[in-house]
Amino acid sequence: MKPKYHITVLANLFVIQATFNIFKSRRLFLTNIVFLTICFQSYSFAITPSEQRAIEQQDIQAKQIIQNERQNLIRQKEADEIEKISKTSYRLVDGSSKKNKIDNKSCQIIKNIQFQGNKKISNFTLNRKFLKPLRKSKLAINRSDFSDDFSFKKARNNDLCLTKNDLLMLHEQIQNYYIDNGYVVARVYFDGLEISKGSIKIIIEEGKLEKIEIKDNSKLNNIFSWRRSLQKFFAFPSIWQDDVINLRDVEQGIDQINRLSSQSAKIGLEPAHKAGYSNVVVNNQIDHFGMFSLVVDNSGQKNTGKIKRKASFNYDNLIGINDNIYVNYSESNGVPLFGSSKSFNKMIGATDLSHRRFSKAFYGAMSIPFGYSTLGASYSSSKYLVTSEGLVSPTRSSGDSQIKTYYFDHVLWRGKKHKISLKAELEQNSTKSYIEQTFIPVNSRETAKANFYLNNTFYISGGTLYFQPKYSKGLSAFGALKDKKGLSPDKARAQFETFGFYAQSNINFPLYLGGSGCSSGA
Structure with missing residues (x-):
């Protein structure tokens, strides 16, 4: 059929x-x-x-x-x-900086540039990304930038001739590089005490953590305060006191909290009591x-x-x-x-x-x-x-x-x-x-x-x-x-x-x- x-x-x-x-x-x-x-x-x-x-x-x-x-x-x-x-x-820090319009044509001979305080980003990386390109652009520049032949010849022997604007641009580039890599509370500044001798120290405070605090509107967590400690530990197990703050690590912890449909956590950074330290504050609306x-x-x-x-x-x-x-x-x-x-x-x-x-x-x-x-x-x-x-x-x-x-x-x-x-x-x-x-x-x-x-x-x-x-x-x-x-x-x-x-x-x-x-x- x-x-x-x-x-x-x-x-x-x-x-x-x-x-x-x-x-x-x-x-x-x-x-x-x-x-x-x-x-x-x-x-x-x-x-x-x-x-x-x-x-x-x-x-x-x-x-x-x-x-x-x-x-x-x-x-x-x-x-x-x-x-x-x-x-x-996660827009805590705006990494873009306005270009400085300082026009300073006079330059200073710099023999030596040193980095100090950097641990998360090596000297090799900073030299390769910033000092090496700077040497190519600022080495052996025009005779008119110098008052005599001796200074001009000396500058051509691997010394740099940097203007104030060059230093400001170098500062901005290093600062933005740290921010782009998640170190949003890092600070970069120059020690120019020996600039007359042709030496500059670039001091980097990478920004350390004093504490992480979770604030929420949960009555249950108010009664059992240990719940906030547990939540903080499981969200941020790799971030401890005195560690350098990296926004990527903080973002990951926030993602683990916010994957829950009931949670709506946001990041806040506050200055700490210690110099060079910050507090991470998580404001969570449950x-x-x-x-x-x-x-x-x-x-x-x-x-x-x-x-x-x-x-x-x-x-x-x-x-x-x-x-x-x-x-x-x-x-x-x-x-x-x-x-x-x-x-x-x-x-x-x-x-x-x-x-x-x-x-x-x-x-x-x-x-x-x-x-x-x-x-x-x-x-x-x-x-x-x-x-x-x-x-x-x-x-x-x-x-x-x-x-x-x-x-x-x-x-x-x-x-x-x-x-x-x-x-x-x-x-x-x-x-x-x-x-x-x-x-x-x-x-x-x-x-x-x-x-x-x-x-x-x-x-x-x-x-x-x-x-x-x-x-x-x-x-x-x-x-x-x-x-x-x-x-x-x-x-x-x-x-x-x-x-x-x-x-x-x-x-x-x-x-x-x-x-x-x-x-x-x-």
Whole structure:
């Protein structure tokens, strides 16, 4: 008998969502959002001798849908964190200086220039970047700049003839170089006591830390003051008293705080009691610690139920170390929110769809940052039941899966507008499949794989760009299935290698509607 094909046009028409902000407000915010998404899907029900193969394929598709939903959940959470961090401003010091318009043509013979007090940037680097170009431009200049031949010849023997304007420009260049490298409280000045002897000392105070202080509006932190100490230590573990202040290190700690949806931290620098020292002050506005969300929509699949119910819980800084806990649960059991599915009931010969088809998924994740590194783990489980039209009676296929992941993320480099991090992840996957409660080994397996991500984040004007190359390798360890020798190329493998690439942009731009402006993301 020829297969029968049914083509269905589906329209997602509604999403009802309720969000609770915990420990901040007792109000219930109810938002009705209407989406209109037209998608075309085709379902084929083939009444042929290969029915079992079709059911197994349907089983694979059901698992893939659940896996895609899990991946989308993870992607959305990562995108929210990137967007949250990108809104932080770090413009503490304006590195640009106005050009000095001093016009002083008389020059002073300088035999020796020494750097003093610099530890973070070496003498070799400073000489190469500033003194070497200066020697090329100021060595052996015009005879008219000197009062006699002796002074002119002496200047040509590797001595420099510098004007006041030259010294001011040298000061500005060194100062800006320190600022560009994150040493925003560094100060550069000249010791000209021996300038008459042809010697100048360039003294650099690189700027040291006296203390870091976190200020916030949390009543909980006022009661348990040790929470602020923990939060400070886990955000800034590499910054200690008497260390030279580098803005990149401070920015990294602020990013670890601001990745939490409840936190909005900003940096402040204040002069300390000691000369050459500064205090880093973190002003953190805490909106809420936890958020609970309920969603009902029609984003589910027809074979497991279009109406989907979701509940999610997010809690920030539970133990005071910038940690995050996230839990999400979703289910659909074929029972419509409004009306009934008579056509589907008739097709599978069922009256109670909650016992004939369903999908349930749970996802939980937690993460703990420590300076430039982040540790995290997640666990997800899912179950489903699908009822298909059979030759004699409806056929039920079901399955369950569990996924455990553990990851370590470390920032390799960060600059003013670019950050690179490497993420290593171990993923263990266990799936089981059944047809009419009979175990199906071909679709059931234990697998493990290692994932490596090179995350590139660019902070551009009005938004962010995110690029993520990925490498995955199937493992034979951790109780994973091992491929048999001589496995044909068309068979799925447990030991494999894949490469991938993911990109995302979030750019805000103004929209003018009816004379008023608003911003939108793309």
